[in-house]
Amino acid sequence: MQNEWLYIGLFFVIGLLIPVAALLISWIVSPKKPNPIKQSTYECGMETVGENWVQFKAQYYIFALVFLVFDVETVFLFPWAVSLGSLSLFAVIEGIVFILILIAGLVYAWRKGMLEWV
Amino acid sequence: MIATQIFFLITGLVILGSALMVVTTRNLIHAALWLIVTLFGVAVLYAILNASFLAVVQVVVYIGAIAILFIFAVMLTHKEMRDRGPQLNNGWWLNAIISLLTFGGLFWMLQSWSGVSKTAADFPSGFDAVGQLGRALISPDAFVLPFEVASVLLLAALVGAVYIAFNRK
Amino acid sequence: MNFWFDPVNFIAHWLNSLLVGWGMAEWLAALIIQLVGVVVLISLMMVFDVFLVWVERKVVARFQDRLGPNRVGPFGIFQPFADIIKLIIKEDITPDGADKVVYNLAPILSLMSVLLLWAIVPLAPVIFGVDLNVGALYIVAAGSIGTLSIIMAAWSSNNKYALIGAFRQVAVLVSFEIPMIATMLIPTILAGSMGMNEIVHGQQTVWYVVLAPLAALTFLIAAIAELGRSPFDLNEAESEIVAGFHIEYTGMKFGLFYAGELLHAFTFGGFWAILFLGGYHFFGLENLGPLVAMVILFAKAMFGYWVIMWVRYTVMRIRIDQMLAFNWKFLTPVAFVLLMLTALMNTLLRNTPSAVYIVGMLLTNVILGWIIVEILRGFSRRERQRTEGIASVTAAAQH
Numbered sequence: 001m002q003n004e005w006l007y008i009g010l011f012f013v014i015g016l017l018i019p020v021a022a023l024l025i026s027w028i029v030s031p032k033k034p035n036p037i038k039q040s041t042y043e044c045g046m047e048t049v050g051e052n053w054v055q056f057k058a059q060y061y062i063f064a065l066v067f068l069v070f071d072v073e074t075v076f077l078f079p080w081a082v083s084l085g086s087l088s089l090f091a092v093i094e095g096i097v098f099i100l101i102l103i104a105g106l107v108y109a110w111r112k113g114m115l116e117w118v
Numbered sequence: 119m120i121a122t123q124i125f126f127l128i129t130g131l132v133i134l135g136s137a138l139m140v141v142t143t144r145n146l147i148h149a150a151l152w153l154i155v156t157l158f159g160v161a162v163l164y165a166i167l168n169a170s171f172l173a174v175v176q177v178v179v180y181i182g183a184i185a186i187l188f189i190f191a192v193m194l195t196h197k198e199m200r201d202r203g204p205q206l207n208n209g210w211w212l213n214a215i216i217s218l219l220t221f222g223g224l225f226w227m228l229q230s231w232s233g234v235s236k237t238a239a240d241f242p243s244g245f246d247a248v249g250q251l252g253r254a255l256i257s258p259d260a261f262v263l264p265f266e267v268a269s270v271l272l273l274a275a276l277v278g279a280v281y282i283a284f285n286r287k
Numbered sequence: 288m289n290f291w292f293d294p295v296n297f298i299a300h301w302l303n304s305l306l307v308g309w310g311m312a313e314w315l316a317a318l319i320i321q322l323v324g325v326v327v328l329i330s331l332m333m334v335f336d337v338f339l340v341w342v343e344r345k346v347v348a349r350f351q352d353r354l355g356p357n358r359v360g361p362f363g364i365f366q367p368f369a370d371i372i373k374l375i376i377k378e379d380i381t382p383d384g385a386d387k388v389v390y391n392l393a394p395i396l397s398l399m400s401v402l403l404l405w406a407i408v409p410l411a412p413v414i415f416g417v418d419l420n421v422g423a424l425y426i427v428a429a430g431s432i433g434t435l436s437i438i439m440a441a442w443s444s445n446n447k448y449a450l451i452g453a454f455r456q457v458a459v460l461v462s463f464e465i466p467m468i469a470t471m472l473i474p475t476i477l478a479g480s481m482g483m484n485e486i487v488h489g490q491q492t493v494w495y496v497v498l499a500p501l502a503a504l505t506f507l508i509a510a511i512a513e514l515g516r517s518p519f520d521l522n523e524a525e526s527e528i529v530a531g532f533h534i535e536y537t538g539m540k541f542g543l544f545y546a547g548e549l550l551h552a553f554t555f556g557g558f559w560a561i562l563f564l565g566g567y568h569f570f571g572l573e574n575l576g577p578l579v580a581m582v583i584l585f586a587k588a589m590f591g592y593w594v595i596m597w598v599r600y601t602v603m604r605i606r607i608d609q610m611l612a613f614n615w616k617f618l619t620p621v622a623f624v625l626l627m628l629t630a631l632m633n634t635l636l637r638n639t640p641s642a643v644y645i646v647g648m649l650l651t652n653v654i655l656g657w658i659i660v661e662i663l664r665g666f667s668r669r670e671r672q673r674t675e676g677i678a679s680v681t682a683a684a685q686h
Contacts, residue, residue, distance in 0.1 A: 005165035005173070007417040008406050010325045015402040018329060019395040019543050026375045026539035033378065056450075060458050061190050062283055063611065067461045068183040069276045070619070074468040075175050076255075076268060077626075078424060078481060081472045083252025084630060085479035085637075091256040092634045094266065096627045101269040103623055105276040106615070112280045115615045117608035121314075147442055151389065154435065174424040182431025186461065189438055193450075248420060248481060 062114055066106075073102050125166050133159035142205065146192050154185045168241060171248050291576050293413050295324070325406075328416060332405050336550045340367040342589075343549060343596065350600040370542075377538035384445040385535065393440035394536065394543040400432035401551045408557060409484045410584055411567055411577035422483040423471045426558060427464060430513060433551070434460050440544075441532035453532035455607050459512060462614045467509035469622035473502040473629050474562045487566030492641065494565035498648040499629060501656050503563040505622050510555045511595055512610070515548065518602040556591025560584065564591070621659060628655060 080095045109115060136155035143149050157180045164173035241247070254260040290297045299320050306316040341356070341364055348355025356363030381390065406416035407425055419425055434457055441453030475481050477498060478489035489495075496503045511518075533544050560566060564587050567573045567580035605613070628651050636647045 003166070003168060004417045004419055005168070005170070007321055007325065008165075008403070008419070010322055011329070011403055011406045011416070012399070014322075014325050014329055015399040016395060018333065018402070019398045022539055022543065023391070023395070026377075027379065029376055030538060031376075031378050034380075056194050056454060058194060058283070060454055061187070061194055062279070063458050063462055064183070064187050064190050065279050066276065066615070067465060068179075068187060069272050069279075070465045071183045071468070072179060073269065073272055074465065074472070075179060075424070076265070077472055078475065079171070079248050079252035079255055081252070081475040081630070082479065082481055083249045083256065084476050084633065087253070087256055087634075089634055092630050094256055094262055095630060098266060098269045099623055099627055101266075101273050103620065105273040106619065109276055109280055110616060112284055114280050114284060115612065117611060151439070170419060170421045171424070174421045174428045177428035178424055178431060182428065182434065182464075183461075186431075186434065186438070186457065190454075193442070193454075246420070
């Protein structure tokens with residue numbers, strides 16, 4: 001069964017096992033003395049101020065959304081790039097039109113202020 | 119043959135099990151993480167079928183972008199991330215009957231189809247899957263129009279996101 | 288079959304005949320041989336990782352005009368072993384309210400995502416893990432597993448500073464993937480394939496850094512941001528949020544994060560070498576044998592790693608809004624414009640003699656670089672005039 005992904009599957013399994021082995025060695029050897037002060041949440045050495053949950057800026061989500069659109073675009077570009085060597089100028093122009101439409105989208109988002117952090 | 123079936127069965131069980139955990143677990147972030155396991159199982163299915171490009175695209179787009187978007191959305195909107203309601207709603211027996219009927223119907227239809235017991239054909243040697251896909255995406259009598267329309271669709275998604283996020287300002 | 292010119296196949300054949308001679312089934316012998324190959328490659332990388340800790344500390348010391356570790360062994364070479372022993376015997380403190388499964392899984396996934404990358408690296412023309420024909424996207428896929436481990440680590444630590452650090456880090460990681468993927472498309476176009484082996488093969492005559500220097504530079508910048516290292520290291524902004532997403536990790540778990548980060552840096556140095564600096568090609572020296580080719584690749588990867596360290600210990604950290612603006616307003620448009628120009632020039636110059644091709648591609652990059660510098664100069668001139676205008680108005684108003 002000449003499936004090259006079998007090798008990667010083996011890599012995955014062994015790659016999981018080796019850090020687990022390191023952690024096991026550490027768990028066997030290290031001392032275990034739990035203590036409520038040691039286990040409290042870290043806040044630069046003092047008691048935590050305020051609740052343990054912070055309202056995050058919606059801007060993180062906006063950036064992830066813009067990233068998603070461009071990620072799908074670059075994934076589309078990979079087959080185009082691979083076969084570019086044997087295709088005519090027409091194919092290159094098609095790909096360039098594809099990229100230009102999305103650059104127009106980026107410029108639009110930029111001008112509308114979507115890429116600001118404030 | 120037999121190894122492919124074993125891998126497929128294990129992967130199928132992982133996908134179904136994690137999908138079940140997505141809908142039944144009470145902690146929202148755990149649900150997102152089980153969803154990631156499901157998506158990864160689908161990528162493993164693609165890899166078993168030797169569809170390398172689809173397998174990596176599944177991981178890159180679904181796990182690397184969409185799952186992260188889900189996690190961000192959950193963390194940004196929910197202060198209380200546990201669902202305290204009951205697990206089953208009032209009409210659960212009706213839903214169970216409908217699901218069983220659908221499953222039975224599908225099972226009966228599929229078992230009379232010969233493709234269920236065939237294994238997927240191997241690629242001819244030297245088959246350049248990604249190159250063929252690229253040529254198909256570009257040639258005018260294949261998929262060039264959907265290719266360009268896909269970019270317009272992505273543009274529409276971006277404009278829609280800008281409109282929804284910023285029109286309130 | 289010779290050992291010197293084809294070591295992997297030689298050993299595989301020998302093991303195969305040994306195992307089959309003991310009566311094992313053919314497929315089981317093949318599986319065990321593959322397993323041995325995987326274990327050898329991963330062990331090699333873990334041992335090298337230990338060596339990298341020493342390299343990092345010595346290099347940072349020299350940049351900061353001091354000596355670095357020099358007590359434990361000659362030139363301090365046993366220092367990483369002392370570090371490992373210290374990390375193993377440290378107590379493992381799990382904070383209250385931490386989600387145990389996710390908390391323990393995160394460092395394992397972080398190191399595993401880096402080890403997975405070495406499956407596709409072509410160490411020599413005949414020594415490589417697997418010749419995957421979607422190598423470039425595979426790199427991105429393994430990187431996205433690393434991104435996931437950061438969110439898992441921060442969320443399960445039940446610490447709001449970890450979450451803040453992780454969110455900023457993930458926003459940066461995710462943003463800088465776009466110029467990285469776009470510039471990885473350029474060697475793909477030039478070589479005609481996404482697989483790492485083909486890309487190295489395509490650089491037999493001329494390295495891609497000559498054909499697309501701007502792409503090499505952009506890839507390096509995006510890779511440094513992907514690694515989470517200075518000047519983009521928000522997750523370890525020591526003066527701000529202590530250790531970012533791995534605040535609550537002690538002992539060997541922290542060791543796994545740290546080792547993973549160093550190995551990741553070296554791996555990306557290696558990928559920069561493979562994609563742009565010609566991989567194991569070195570003016571024909573690699574034909575002496577696969578082990579020589581492996582040494583050449585490791586030397587180039589060390590050079591890439593040294594450049595990454597050089598940038599880290601020289602440049603100041605950048606603020607998050609500056610970072611994201613730099614990515615979306617500068618690097619992404621540059622990467623896409625470069626991609627369009629490279630595709631166009633590649634098709635136009637495809638059938639010309641190779642000297643014309645090389646000069647044409649190089650000239651495209653140089654002209655584009657010059658245009659970018661001119662745009663930046665115009666922009667900064669206007670900014671300077673604007674702030675000086677404000678300053679002179681306020682100075683005049685004060686007198």
